[in-house]
Amino acid sequence: MSTLYQDLIKNQTPDIRHLFDMKEIIFDQEWLEKQENIKLYYMYRGLGSTEEDKKKMASARLRYDITVIPPLTLGKEFNKTAGHYHSDFVKGISYPEIYEVLSGEAYYLMQSIIKDNSVNDAYFVRAVAGDKVIIPPNYGHFTINAGSENLVMANWVSLDCVSDYSKVKEKNGACYYAVLPTPNPSQEGNKINWLRNKNYQNIPKLRELKPTNFSELRLEKEKEMYYLVNDPEKLDFLTHPKDYEKLWKRILN
Secondary structure, eight states, X not given: OOSHHHHHHTTOOOXXXXXXXXXXXXXXXXXXXXXXXXXXXXXXXXOOSSHHHHHHHHHHTEEEEEEEEOOOEETTEEEEOOOBEXXXXXXXXXXXXXXXXXXXXXXXXXXXXXXXXXXXXXXXXEEETTOEEEEOTTEEEEEEEOSSSOEEEEEEEETTOOEEOHHHHXXXXXXXEEEOOSSOTTOTTOSOEEEEOTTSSBOOOOEXXXXXXXXXXXXXTTSOGGGGGGOGGGGHHHHOGGGOHHHHHHHHO
């Protein structure tokens, strides 16, 4: 991937997520008790290469962000984002989002909206540089850096989308925790040990899905999605999710 993102975040001040911001959702509470309030990851929101690009984004009701997640371990757990749900576009259909890995390796964990203390579906996507991952409506999502280098990722999302962190905090995290495997962390195919969060009454078996590098949406792996600023119609599914039922079914099957 190019270094466009370095220019985008240059001289920008990030929002910083600290450890104590996430104290309710950390798996290893014994480790947490002995820690200082370290920085976990950095969020650069509302980026644009030029003022013209920013006007195009505003006109399309879109926002472009970059997040940098260092390769930390939180006791027994890999570094992760706080995780959240999205507000509704219309009742019963929340806003989607799309991510792109610019550098490093990501595990995106998705879970359906909590109903009766349960989730109906949970899956993860492993993504490397160039991969695109669409978060479908009605799914909470979390990003995990289980690698040895900085994870740098970008996202497009509707300007009208509001993030809700409260439901995740109430359950002390996602329905699965991504913890270090034992006894051999370097063992191929055993990079993450997925542990069920006992604060959920019912948790489905975790399944793995592939990145959504859909060429018809100009989401090719070899092309950075920032340049969709010049073709915002391809991102219409972010601002009008009700019209894309076939897309959501394709992602989830």
